[in-house]
Amino acid sequence: MTDPNTLSPLDLDTPDKTFLDANELVINMGPQHPATHGVLRVILRLDGEKVLGLECVIGYLHRGVEKIAENRTYTMFNPYVDRMDYVAAVSNGLGYCEAVEKLLNVEAPPRAQYIRVILTELNRMASHQLWLGTHALDIGAITPLFYTFRDREEILKIFEKYCGARLTTHAFRIGGLQYEAYEGFEKDVKNFVSFVKPKIDEYEELLTTNRIWLERTKGVGVISGKDAIALGVTGPVLRASGVKWDIRKALPYANYKNFDFEIPTGANGDTYDRYIVRMVEMRQSLRIIAQAVEGIPEGPIMAKVPKVMKPPVGEIYHSIEAPKGELGYFIVSDGSTQPYRIRVRPPSFVNLQALDVMCRGQLVADVIAVIGTLDIVLGEVDR
Amino acid sequence: MHDLILYIQSYLDSDRTPGAAGNIFWATVYILLVFVGLSVAVICMNWLERKILAHMQVRLGPMRVGPHGLLQPIADAIKLLLKEDIIPAEADAVVFWVAPFIVVLAAFTVFVVVPFGRTHAITDMNIGILFMLGVSSLSVLGIVTAGWASNSHYPLMGALRSSAQMVSYEVAMGLAVVSAIMMSSMNVEGTGTLSMIGIVEAQKAQGEWFIFKFFPLGIIAFGVFAIAMVAETNRAPFDLPEAESELTAGFHTEYSGFRWSLFFLAEYSAMIAVSSIAVTLWLGGWLRPFPNALTGDIWELVFSLFPGITFLFLAGMCFYSTARMPKHPLFKIQTMGLGGFGAALAVIGLILFLPPVRVRVVDIYWFSAKVAGFMYLYIWYRGTFPRYRFDQLMKVGWKVLLPTGLALLILTALVGMRTELWADIQETLHL
Numbered sequence: 001m002t003d004p005n006t007l008s009p010l011d012l013d014t015p016d017k018t019f020l021d022a023n024e025l026v027i028n029m030g031p032q033h034p035a036t037h038g039v040l041r042v043i044l045r046l047d048g049e050k051v052l053g054l055e056c057v058i059g060y061l062h063r064g065v066e067k068i069a070e071n072r073t074y075t076m077f078n079p080y081v082d083r084m085d086y087v088a089a090v091s092n093g094l095g096y097c098e099a100v101e102k103l104l105n106v107e108a109p110p111r112a113q114y115i116r117v118i119l120t121e122l123n124r125m126a127s128h129q130l131w132l133g134t135h136a137l138d139i140g141a142i143t144p145l146f147y148t149f150r151d152r153e154e155i156l157k158i159f160e161k162y163c164g165a166r167l168t169t170h171a172f173r174i175g176g177l178q179y180e181a182y183e184g185f186e187k188d189v190k191n192f193v194s195f196v197k198p199k200i201d202e203y204e205e206l207l208t209t210n211r212i213w214l215e216r217t218k219g220v221g222v223i224s225g226k227d228a229i230a231l232g233v234t235g236p237v238l239r240a241s242g243v244k245w246d247i248r249k250a251l252p253y254a255n256y257k258n259f260d261f262e263i264p265t266g267a268n269g270d271t272y273d274r275y276i277v278r279m280v281e282m283r284q285s286l287r288i289i290a291q292a293v294e295g296i297p298e299g300p301i302m303a304k305v306p307k308v309m310k311p312p313v314g315e316i317y318h319s320i321e322a323p324k325g326e327l328g329y330f331i332v333s334d335g336s337t338q339p340y341r342i343r344v345r346p347p348s349f350v351n352l353q354a355l356d357v358m359c360r361g362q363l364v365a366d367v368i369a370v371i372g373t374l375d376i377v378l379g380e381v382d383r
Numbered sequence: 384m385h386d387l388i389l390y391i392q393s394y395l396d397s398d399r400t401p402g403a404a405g406n407i408f409w410a411t412v413y414i415l416l417v418f419v420g421l422s423v424a425v426i427c428m429n430w431l432e433r434k435i436l437a438h439m440q441v442r443l444g445p446m447r448v449g450p451h452g453l454l455q456p457i458a459d460a461i462k463l464l465l466k467e468d469i470i471p472a473e474a475d476a477v478v479f480w481v482a483p484f485i486v487v488l489a490a491f492t493v494f495v496v497v498p499f500g501r502t503h504a505i506t507d508m509n510i511g512i513l514f515m516l517g518v519s520s521l522s523v524l525g526i527v528t529a530g531w532a533s534n535s536h537y538p539l540m541g542a543l544r545s546s547a548q549m550v551s552y553e554v555a556m557g558l559a560v561v562s563a564i565m566m567s568s569m570n571v572e573g574t575g576t577l578s579m580i581g582i583v584e585a586q587k588a589q590g591e592w593f594i595f596k597f598f599p600l601g602i603i604a605f606g607v608f609a610i611a612m613v614a615e616t617n618r619a620p621f622d623l624p625e626a627e628s629e630l631t632a633g634f635h636t637e638y639s640g641f642r643w644s645l646f647f648l649a650e651y652s653a654m655i656a657v658s659s660i661a662v663t664l665w666l667g668g669w670l671r672p673f674p675n676a677l678t679g680d681i682w683e684l685v686f687s688l689f690p691g692i693t694f695l696f697l698a699g700m701c702f703y704s705t706a707r708m709p710k711h712p713l714f715k716i717q718t719m720g721l722g723g724f725g726a727a728l729a730v731i732g733l734i735l736f737l738p739p740v741r742v743r744v745v746d747i748y749w750f751s752a753k754v755a756g757f758m759y760l761y762i763w764y765r766g767t768f769p770r771y772r773f774d775q776l777m778k779v780g781w782k783v784l785l786p787t788g789l790a791l792l793i794l795t796a797l798v799g800m801r802t803e804l805w806a807d808i809q810e811t812l813h814l
Contacts, residue, residue, distance in 0.1 A: 027536045049540070049773055140620065140770025146440035212620055212769045364540070365623075365772045 038378030061382040069342040082168040085380040090123035099318035099329035112176035127323035135372035175305035217272035221358035221370035235325025241269030247321040402506020439766040450721035466640035478532035483645035485525030500746025511579035530634035541633025545624035556611035558788030583668035590675040612657040620768035658757035669746035690748040694732030701725025
């Protein structure tokens, strides 16, 4: 394992001798590559198939979301956050809404909180399912992709019924919810929970004890808990390294403290542990959903929020546990209708830092496995 | 006219392959038949793989071009032929041009000795199996040159992976083959053979497919071969040379259109070729199931009805699907097409029931059915397994399959010699 503190920067300036005379090969993986999950460009320095070092080049999907925020009112900016991590749009929205609510010093009513938790956890399921499918596809197992997409469809149907959108949902509003849960929402969610439980077993059947899967993931992309903390890695990647850090438990937000669930951790910090952690997380999400849907209280869904939002001068940092890790919003208010500055702490961007540490000394095929296991979304990395 | 019929008859009743009999006319006809048959088989395989894989993955697969996508492979072939043939500016044009032909040649030449039936082979060489292994391993040359000539990083890595993989798995494959050849020498008259036809005849004479011979040695040898042959043809889970998620498309990244389709053709015919080796060596080639247990004219008759029954079954499936087609006017042509396809299959099936056809086709049928089983396995693997990493692949080849193959060789030899060995021991000890 490489120590991130002694990691020498990658020397890419050495002339690439006419490519077969050199022992070392510098190749470009991406931005157009089937396994870089979007437009990530990785410059790999190889000795044969062994990775000597790599450098990530990002920014191909940069849209200046943070800058856009400075020219939008708080309400108008809300849909933009959905476009960052577009496979977990609901979580993005939750983080932003809660941050602004904190700034405004309002709290969403209980009924809204419950529905928020249900939708967010459903979104976590969807995000993990998409991760599982693509991760397995990268490692060469093509079938899980179709299974997970088939089941993810059910979640998207619930989203569609709830707010009309499947992917970039814009499900929440500052202060609560715009839409009341549709008729049959609870029944749909309950059906989904009982529908998807055996399906998770099905995915595990294909992979968990598969010899080739074990060989491809065990001991691959190892990162110790200490290094992970040093690099700021969060989410399932950190938990797989044995650090029990989940913001839902550590700094409870929404009403997660009302629910009973466990935080899975791994021991070795390798790709297999990260796989197991996420699989357990899916089941835990189902547990939370099942509890929440039983206990949705009656009442209003929107708190008293002024039509024109002018938060008091000040700054706020609020973070939530998005499917990929800690998603934080740092908002500076100058007392006007528009934020003075918004800074997003995206989990994918920070986790991507660990790629170099995890890949050095491994093989090219492992780079693919590690990119998959980090579960990055380039929309969030580049913003 | 009468002479011609007599001539054809003389061949049909011959007990030797046209090549072995020195009959150049029939040999040419056979070459054409094998070539066309193989191309059709590859087309069918293309459709079947997409359909079977799709159904394993809870989707439908091709449904638009023709009823149930039956014309999809043809549409693909036309598309590939019409596409621009790109040769990268930095590529070594001549080598780039030649490489796919080497692969295709190697894949097709193998079929010279494949015995589809007792007399249904282009020729019967006394070194048949050696010829087959030798020629099929030539395809690695084409792959390496393709990767090299592309003058690009990903193809080069694909080519290197491929050559290392094919060379190392050939060793294990060879050892498994040798053990089967040794089994063939345990005939009553005690002579072994390298001829493909001879090996099947030996299984017939010994009344046992070699997969069951010296249990469990035969089945282990078969297993070693079955693993090695998947690696040899670069198919999942050993498809590293063309690992899509790592090397985009491996050695044929820079190829397009017709030249790419040649690689495709070669890959599938190589799959059929190695499956034919496995069928010939271990699964009794063209022999029907239970040739030793279910004997007698009745059973011969029953088993010779199978080809016709299979085609009638396929026709039945077509008719069933025809009945289930949407009753919308837009589907009229599709419904008629599927019905017509079913009718054609049914006619073929009925023809296959005619006694003179039946007895001559049954060998080919059993051979193809066994090969088809292997093809299904190939698709099944692809739907189930993740991909091995390069070092793990080498580990499996050198540390697992090679020692197994060597041990197998020695054990087969010992078990085969046991009677003579026992006699020798008795003699030495003066028992």
